[in-house]
Amino acid sequence: MFQTILDIIYPVRCPICGEIVIPKGNKICKPCKDKLQYITEPRCKKCSKPIAQEEEEYCSDCERKNFHFTKGYAIWVYDEAMRRSIANFKYHNKREYAKFYIEEMLLAYGDEIKKMAPDVIVPIPLHRSKYRERGYNQAEVLACGLGKRLTIPVLSHLLVRNKKTLPQKQLSDKERLRNLQEAFMFNQTVAGRYRREINKVLLVDDIFTTGSTIEACTNELIVNGIKDINFITLCIGKGY
DSSP: OOOHHHHHEEEHHHHTSSSBSSSTTTTSSSHHHHHHHHHHHHOOOOTBBOOOTTTTOOOOOHSSHHHHHHEEEEEEOOOOOHHHHHHHHHHHHOGHHHHHHHHHHHHHHHHHHHHHHSEEEOOOOHHHHHHHSSSHHHHHHHHHHHHHTTOBBOTTTTTEOOOOOOOGSSSSHHHHHHHHOEEEEEEEEHHHHHHHHEEEEEEEEEESSSHHHHHHHHHHHTTTTTOEEEEEEEOOOOOO
């Protein structure tokens, strides 16, 4: 009865168009879901970006750059529909969209994550000023949802963003790397309190574009003795 009342007062709204979802029980409008660009083969074997030819193994970015993460996973191409959806999720307090995102992550890669068997899940951190402004970290919302469903510990503060950086979308590839230099710090206190050896980490974020943020976090983990780092994001750009 309580859930019925909640559904009446706060009906589920589509994370793409924002309209009330019909039929009840769904988390997205069927026409909107049909429009989403799910990533399928051929895809980059390193970062998961769609690639043009099946005979290619890696996208142009992974061929040019020496990324140090083990492997990445993403669900959708970062198109205009997902750009709007994620912007609302991040900047306009549409945290309820996470229910749909997490369900799709689990459908696409739940089994892969179980086989991967990460010791912990770690969200890409926000700088404290942005956290105060938004009131939450969208990557942490996703990470906690995944961790709860897969019974994997989430260490939200294993990495700390100790430098307020410029928005990455405004910068070129080289500027992004410079912007993120020394932006992340490994939190020895959190690692010490965990009291278990951490060998394998799954990083969680909303978008992977050039890979600069994931790479910066990966390098900080590697410096601190963690060698096997994978990531999962909602969206990723095309690799061609």
